[in-house]
Amino acid sequence: MALDDRKSQFLYVGTTPDRPDGLDKVTGRAKFGADAYAPGMLHGAILRSPHAHARIKRIDTSRAEALKDVKAIVTRADFADVPFAPGLEGEFWNVLENVMAGDTALYDGHAIAAVAATSALAARDALKLIDVRYEELPHVTDVDEAMKEGAPVIREGAADYSVPEGMHPNVVRYHESGHGDVEAGFAEADLVIEDHFVTEATHQGYIEPHACLATLGGDGKGELWCCTQGHWIVQKTCAALLGIETSQLRVTASEIGGGFGGKTTVFIEPVALALSRKANRPVKIVMSRNEVFRATGPTASASMDVKIGMKKDGTITAAEGVFRLQGGAFPGAPGDMTAMCAFAPYNLTNVRQVGYDVMTNRPKQAAYRAPGSPMAAFATESVIDELCKQLGLDPIEVRLKNASHEGTKASYGPRFERIGLVETLEAAKAHPHYSAPLKPGQGRGISCGFWFNHGGETSVSLSLSEDGTVQLAVGTPDIGGSRASMALMAAEVLGVPYENIRVTIADTATLGYNDVSHGSRVTYASGLATIKAAEDAVQRLCARAAAKWGIPEDAVKWENGCAVPSGPNAGEFDPLPLAEITATMGQTGGPISGHYEATPEGAGVSFATHIVDAEVDRETGKTKVVRYTVVQDAGKAIHPTYVEGQFQGGAAQGIGWALNEEYIYNDSGRLENPLFLDYRIPVASDLPMIDTVIVEVPNPGHPYGVRGVGETSICPPLAAIANAVSAAAEVRMRRLPMSPPRVLSALKSDG
Amino acid sequence: MQFHSPATFVEAAALAAEAQGVTRFLAGGTDVLVQLRSDMVTPDTLIDIKKIGGVRDIKLNDDGSWTLGVAVSGAEMNEHGPLRAAWPGLCEAMDLIGSTQIQGRATLAGNLCNGSPAADSVPAMVAACVTATITGPQGERTVAVESIPTGPGLTSLEKGELISALHIPARGENAGDAYLRFIPRTEMDIAVVGAAVNLRLDGDTITEARVALGAVAPTVRLVPEAAEALIGSTLDDGALEKLVAACSAACSPIDDKRGTIAFRTEVAGVMAKRAARIAYARAKGETIEGHHG
């Protein structure tokens, strides 16, 4: 459903060519994190705490060091107390503390020591010979428990200025926002529902474990190969942690086997560099799946209270929410984002939201696809669903009635520019899915979802070859086909075939700084930068034509891949194709390139509406998702097939989160399910086909109207599925995941 | 770790009898390698039994019974039309274990000797009265499979002993078996509860029955009370109700990451009831495809 009236102006954008890296990826030749080898390479392995919270009394590495295959061992003592740059002490200290424990192990899986040996087996064997004496400390892994008086303190003094006095030291950030008078709003309502919701931590679940190959010499020069969503942040962080100059560490991003936010920071990379420096040999570290679950970022877990008032006609009079987010043993849980997203889809007169960032003895949370928003939507959209049910109102009509639109003062402050929520709701309402009959035992749920999207620091460089082909260097790792989108946008500007453009993910030494591939920013920001860089090159191409024709530069324009006179007054010249200009560029002024460096600010928020049908087995509590439709505003779909892929992937991850995925901690604070056998992500036979509708309401902040699409797709599923299951089971589900024991127990308690 | 590939069971038993430390036999390896990779169990001696003659054979004996080699994989069992036709419940129970990839390797004997209370094939084997030949330093003996697992990860096999063949009885007339398990997903999970039912009919009336449950006790549980609830009935609602009650009563499960006591106790009856319906239909000559998940 293209609402973009400019669609016809595009020649390449909006088409669906094969991805440039397709061949590499179907033949096994694409090099991912663990696929790099270096001469003389050692294998690293990391010893991890078996305790949730323990003082490290002593680390004795002597037995391991005595092994002939062992070439280096590092502990925290090998990360000298590097003076971090002013303003970054806290951030880097947290990262350092997470990659290698100081005096206290803060969670099950926290790194304690590391070994480099001549083989992976030898390194693993050596770990068994490192003796660590721990003094176990009381621990806490639940967010509500961690906020209670008397809860074990993870770290004194970790809270920032935002936390009101009198709160537990585990509360480290506080957010409050909103407008209007919620109490007055609730008083106007015909029905007010307040309810409590809980979500467990889930893991991003990328199939590729973290892997890196590091070389660092005593001269402070290093090379690092790793799977990451952003190699400049890896460069900056590792350099700081190792006490070397940023530019002396060249980081190359491998092909990345999924990230979803989880590969936006460092875990093993500084450790491999430290081992390499000590052994003076390249060191490769590849995490096991167990390590990925125990020691990399899962998402935050949440405990939430949401209260909404509604009139009989469906008008929302007020909304209020309290969101407590647990983010592991360090600050960073997205209490603020959760709160800010919670009511963003709605045009509210009275709204107030509070978010808490709470520390516990769990691994440091990392971003996971729209961090905070899916949980927030689960709480808010469940309450709206219940209000609709009790007032006998159609859930889409009620959302349309209250939907945010251009000019709405957002629940989190600013006024929305052109947005597409209403369009997604209208498309959902018109979709055959919404009116299809349900079978007995089935329920239908819908939900809206919101995400901010992000711009971020971006550099792109584009250079032309003599034969008229194009080399495009971008700095955002390609997680889901972004090379194709970049090539399409460059082709659009230059007017050269898509196939003539080679897109490379440049290393840190060959391009300016780029933020991580996160915040749904790649197609937006790297895309915008690609367009601008291509336009920069076009300007130079036009200048060459102008010089050749002997007319002013502004008398030349670019059309269909050729320089042409800009109008009848400019003179009569045959169109000069790009390849003809580049063929002689060595003689006409030298190489032609285009560049763009900036921090684009117009990312453009995005909205989605999902429809889901679920079937509940009343004897076992098992849920089957039988039909799923994603409707989302993409602004402009550059490569529609990969946009659909983002929609479908977000929905599938949401289905896993809603139904079966969860971090299960036992009474000792140990993670019970650090493997794919028991951390149950959806398998092929669990899912139906996932239908998609691409709505295109152009983003005014992007030349082609692009909005990021990667994250919004995971915002509605938790709530949409909970609403469907609640309808099918005829009992409100308030806790995720809605695993069969929970659903059966809910059925029993209500039946 | 020492790695051996003996050519006979006698040789394998001798190697195991003489070995020091931890010994494991390697058939499909789908449990042994997981334990090795995660440093849970690193055997001092690993004895690959797949080079022994006949370990991949599926043999139909003259009396209608079957002899299975210990390295027959789940995939090979399920590709064997006559075996699958005779014992669909047993074959499906094996087929439910893990993925297509796991099916290429996993074996009945391995599933049995791993000693998991949640092993899918074991309730089906117990219901089917499968027996095992054990070869050891003292020679051979044959035992009922239910006597082999003695607790989570434990078996009654003595040092030097290994299973050298499995025997499935003749199917006979008017009989059918079925196995169902409960898992949260549709594939790839360990059974939260498993139920196997093996029946014989005379006309519409059940004359013989065996019911076995998995994942509800430290070992797979044969439930005679559940069988009694079925015998003499035509699988009417009353009989099914008694079956459900008997199964739930036979459960002494644990709370763990995969399920709760209450859930397992409840769903054991549900699985048994559903499996009984399939077994009954099969005994009546209907072809019922098993259910994944």
Added chain:
Amino acid sequence: MSKIHVTTTVNGDEMEFLCDPRETLLDVLRDRLNLTGAKEGCGTGDCGACSVTMNGRLVCSCLVLGAEAEGAEIATVEGIAQGDRLHPLQRKFIEHAALQCGICTPGILVAAKALLEKHPDPTEEQVRFWLAGNLCRCTGYDKIIRAVMDAAAEMREAA
């Protein structure tokens, strides 16, 4: 610890290697034979990223010891294309955008090829259950299933 000498055939080529008895076939393929197409996603047989066939049978190479490869015929993703001619599955995966990050793709291609050799005309349900041991976190499987079905249709037409 003494190493084991193994002679095996990988994608039709005879190969020899020495390995520790604890090394898996996956370790050997990647670290000793330079065939990094098979990936380790879990090491416990739960993700299928390391799928290969051994003597024609689909297996997780992380659950096979290197020593067990003695005398076996191994096939990996690197052997699916014939020279410069891609297998229909490979073409259809690119055409349908059946991969996003691509880490699960080698294992899924090996598994799907094994499926189509056994069931040239699979139902959607058959494809889904056959591939249940191949985790993909990016796509929601939709486009993977479509690519496999489309490749199957093309292969049936060509046969």
